[in-house]
Every structure is written in C-alpha cells, then in structure tokens.
Amino acid sequence: MKSTTSAATVKEVRKLFAQFGLPHQLVTDNGPQFVSNEFEAFLKSNGVKHVLSAPYHPATNGQAERLVQSFKQSMRASENSDGNVEKKVAQFLLAYRAAPHCVTNETPAKLFLGRELRTRLDLLKPDIQSVMSTKLLSQSGNMTETRQVDGKVWVRDYRGADKWVPGQVTAQHGERHYDVDVVNGQCRRHIDQLRSREEHNISLQIEPDLPERCAAPTRDSNHASVSCGETSSLEPVLQPTPRRLKQDNPGPPDRLNLYLGNI
Template sequence: MNKSFLIMVDAYSKWIDIHVMNSTTSEATISKLQQTFATHGLCDLIISDNGAAFTSKEFADYVKSNGIEHRTSAPWHPASNGCAERAVQSFKEGMKKIKEGTIQEKLNRFLFNYRITPQTTTGLAPSELLMKRKLKSRLDLVFPNIEKRVQERQQKQKHYHDKKSVNRQINVGQGVFARNFAIGSKIKWIPGEVIKQSGPLSFHIKLQDERVIRRHITLNCRRDLKCEDVLLVAG
C-alpha cells in the first residue's frame, strides 16, 4: 500500500500495536514507541531487526535512559525474531482481506479483530491476557447478557414493590399504635412509644401504663388512620 508500518508485539499476550510511519527515522520511531509506552508503560526488553532506526546512537540513548534492554536479531535471519515475524505476516494477510476503507480504517478493523481473537499459543485473546477482560464486539449482541438482564428485572421488581409498599422505618422514641391481644378487651390498638429495636422489624414498645411489650411491624391499618401518617405495630 506504499506505506511503512511500525509493528510491535507483546511477547506475553501477543497484543499488537501498529503505527503508520511517514518516516522511518530514529526520531519518528521513538515518537511511536512513546505513544505505546504512554498507554502500557515501559517494557523491559526490545528485540528488533537491524534497521537503521534501531541501530542509531539516538535510539540506543533512548532505550538506555529508560532502562530498556535492546537486542537485535541476527543479520539476514528474521526467523530469530519469530514472534515479530509472525505478527508481520498476520498483519499483511489481514489487511489484504479488508477491501473497503482508508488505510487507517483497515488498520483499525484489523487490530480490533486480531485483539479479540484467541491465539493458538495462549488459548486466549490478547485483550484478555493484557487487560484481564474481553473487549465487546458486535458478536456479543447475538448472545444475551444474562447478568444485565437479571439486574434489569430486579430493578423493575424493586420499582413496583416500592410503589406499593408502605414506609416500615421506625425510630426509637417514635409514637406508634400496638396491637392489643388482651382477651375480652374491646380496644384493638393501644398507643405507645418505641424504646428499643430488637430486630430488623421487631421493637420494644412502652405503653402509657408503663408496661413494655414487643411487637413486629405489620402493614395493617386502623380504618380511622392513614398508613402514610402513622406506623402500626402488631404482634
């Protein structure tokens, strides 16, 4: 395509970064390396071919100043850097299969497809090894997200429950009506004051005659009182 490309591959995850190069000087190469390092951090070791950009004093000074070890493959023997050569081959084959778009658009599509495809060496996609997560693609739209569906249904259930539910929060010191279970008494509800919470929905109530009883919250209401105005407690 009448362009030069700088191809970098992570030996562990097989993640590939590719830059279109308008120039192949050491300065331009270092600039592209800095872009990659700005995302992933500095590497420990660079293995490259013997191109002029990698054998210059400027490049040697750059890697040395950043604590990076630099090794070059044997002259005229690219197989000694097999990982990089396989990345170059995959790149060339992948770009030929993409017929439409600019060079950058083709490159973006290639990188996306490559990064989400499991590798034969590792058994995982480069994105999973490098980022510890899968990158979302259009294929994910075919399969339902079970976790998301469950969360949405739970939110709907909570919404409908909250619309119909009555406030069941009672605080110590709050006045309430407690169900009267005394045999023969015509008074079904007696006033009192909450003095202690003994469970999530259980409370100790002090009556006007100083007796202390324990009751549990209920949603029942007296006909002459509104549920939203007073909280009732029953046994």
Template sequence: MPKDTTPTPESTFASMGVAKPPMGTYGVPKQLVSDNSPQFVSEEFETFLLVNGIRHLKSAPYHPATNGLAERFLQSFKAALKSAKGGRSDVKQKLPNFLLAYRNAEHSTTGISPAIMFIGRQLRTRLDCIKPDLQEKVIKHQEVQMKQPFKEPRKFRDGDKVCVRDYRSKEQKWIAGIIHKKTGTLSYEIKVGPDMIWRRHIDQVISSGLQPDLQTPPEIVQPIDILNLLPSQHHCDELLYGADHYTTDSIEFYFSMVLLAIFIYLPLLDPEGSLSRLHTTINTSSFL
C-alpha cells in the first residue's frame, strides 16, 4: 500500500512556526532552499512564502546532493554530537556548544568565521577570559583619565599684551606684541609692529604687561663689526708720537695699527689663550 504523502495542517503550520522566529530576529530572507517534503510544497506554505516575498528553491527528487551545503552541515553536526561527551539526553546542551564552536571556526573557503560574516565580530567564548581584551583596557584607561582633574589650556583674547618668541637673532629671544586674532585651537596671530603680524603656537607666547611699540618696526640685534672698532690713523699717531707730530703717510702707522689690533682683540679671538704666548716673543721695539 503506497504511503500517503498528503501534508497535514499541523506539519505545515509547524514548518511555518519554525521559520518565523529567525525572521523576527534577522529579517525576511530572499530565498529558501528545501527538499520536496509535503509540508514544504503545500499550498499554505507556498502562500506564506509568496506573501513575504521569499523565493522558494526545491531540490531534485531523491537527490539530496542537490542541496550539498545543508547535507554537509548535517554530517558535521551528527559527527560532533557523537564525539561529544554525555548521553542522548544531553542533546539540548550539546547543540549550543557545537553551534558556538562552529560559528567561531574559520571557514576553509572564505578564510573567516561565519560569525564575522554574519554579525561582523567573533563570538565571545571561555577562551577569551585568558586573552587580553584591548577594548576593556582602553575603557579602563579612559575612566582613569576622566577622574583626573582637567587642566584647561591657556587662552588669550584679542588685544592681550604678550611676549612672543623672536627667532631672528640669538641675542633678543622675546619681543612684545598684542594678540591680533586666534587662528586655531592653539595658534594665534600676534602684531609686533606696523604691518608685521607673526603666527605663533601658544607654547611660543607668554603673558606680559609690557606695552608694545607698534609704530616702529622691531630692530634686530646686529653682530659687532671688529673693523669698525679699529682706531683711526690720526688717533694712532697721536698715541705714539704725541698730539703735535703726525706721520699719516709713514709706514710706522700701519705697523702700529696692526700691533694695536693684535694686543686689543687677541683675547676676544682666542679666549683659551693659546695664541697669547706671542706677547712674550714679539719685541715691539724692533718694529718701531
């Protein structure tokens, strides 16, 4: 006697009840793949899929390999249940453990786990308790920083009198000015002279009570020119021969100027005194 394959309302509604909870959690799928069981080909189930806009794909009759992914998963699932500890009554406990391990395992084809592909992250397991949690470490550091007193950075307003760093000369490091405007969180424009506005970081600005002179440009400290400090020809003759005797064209003037330059500026040019021994070897009378 042939077996009756007419679907019963109970089996059809049971299949619909199994399909609804995942839809409520993850949404309505685009397609559903099943075999040709009576409850999947019934009119009620087809209407259910049509109303929800789900495409129904059925495998070839008596050919389970058509839906190879589902059949391969069933083989892995059955093998895991057999190898797990416990009797048959522990199936409800074995199933969540298997699913957790399976969804966290790296797939051989995609190279990533099903959990990452589905929800974008790895599922937390007991192994995570022995691994450092970077996110939790960052949160703890942020909580500690929030408990510390907040030091508000220095601020200046337009028109405040300040001193700014001057990099034009090594002698004069600071120059007075006023805040022109704020250009960033820690950047300012400072007016230091007529049509002279410098851009400085707040670390290069200090408060000052000095009144800046904005009418004249700030001067740069120039280096000393030794040639300008040499004695004149008239002054050398006056020192050597007296005020009433001048030998402006004599050769003695040039020797006297060289000697004076050596003895006056030798300590400046040779502060360590390595050349100062020349004082003891040079006989000045032989030149005059």
C-alpha cells in the first residue's frame, strides 16, 4: 500500500472481503487508520467485530507477530540465494502454507481451502488420485475406445468441402485428444472427431454413421403401402394408445398446494 489512510485501508480490506468473504472478527493494533470513524463504520455495516490490541503490547496479536518473525528469518536465510524479492516471498508463502501448524496439526492450506497444496515433494510419491481416476474410467467403459499413434484414421475437417479427410495420428495428449497429420497440415482433434479407417469406410461426400436412405415405398397386391424394412405380410397394425384427455388428470392433491409466502 502506498498510503495508509483510512480510505485506502478500507479499499484494500474490501478487496479481501470480496475474495474470501466477511470474517466474524478482525484483530488490529491501535493505528490511526484502524480507530477512525470511517473504518469502524465500514466494519459495523458488514457485521464484523473489531478487536483492538492493548497499546504497547504486540503479544496480543501473537499469531501475526509470529508470522512476521518467520518471514524475517526466511528472508535473512535466502540472502545469498538467486532470485528477486518477489520470488523469495512466493517461495516462503508456499512453504508456510504447506507446513503443518503446531497447534492444529493441519496445514493452513488444508484449513482454508479444504485440500493440501501440491509442492515439488509430491513428485517423489505417486499421484494416487490420478491413478484412481484412470482405473475408475477404465472400469466404467469410458476408455475402451482409443487411437493408436501412427494409426490411419478419418479426420473431421472444418476447413474444406469434404467433411472427412484421411489422416495419421502422430501424438496423444491426455486421454481423448490427438495430433493428426492431414493433407493440408496438422491439427488436434478429440476422439469423437476421429474414425478408424479399418472400421469405417467413409465416403468423403457423406456423413458417417448415418443410416442409408430408404428406397421409395412399394405396394403389395392389396395396394397397401409397405414401408422400408417391412414385409408385405398382412399383419394387424397396432394403433397407438390414445393419450388421456386433460380433464382425466385431476392434478396433484390439494394437500400439496402449500402457500410458501415471501422468501
């Protein structure tokens, strides 16, 4: 902060409230920007209890003072290391938020975010979550269809007149995305936009997986119209059951007509 006036302090505190929500209690020292009427009115309007520490007794706000002490020790220890001040501050904050607290036995990140932060130490142990996600997807059948690298496929094309063009898979990204070489360059496609050449004989002028158009309906000897795929046997045609009229449905019982009032 370039200024420590009450207006500037309220502006910065409002940003924190908008990002993390309104706290139940705020502990500060007796600085002039904290005891001003403007700052007190701001906290009161947001339902935040303001607690002032005793003058000349910084131990009242011991948690903040302990954090300042840890930060100063970290900065002194990193004087001979490479990097600017912003990099050293970021490294300290990551290490502090990922370390368990001596009182709660939990990390500040776990208490605040509900999860642990990922650090470089996590590279030394397997990622159990990703392994479990892969196994669950394979068991559910969502990963049964794949494309092999260097495999020949039909590629959905959005740049030319032909909707499907031949291509060859060059690389796989994740579980569903592939890099494919086509005639006019390279593109990335989802697995839903690829078809195997061995399984699908796709004409370049028609869409794949579409049913063939039926021929014109024929008529049997009794001049009865016969649709595509049906035989000319004189089987009785089942008429669809008519829907109930609107008046046949009395609607929900009166006991469900509750008056909720203004919420």
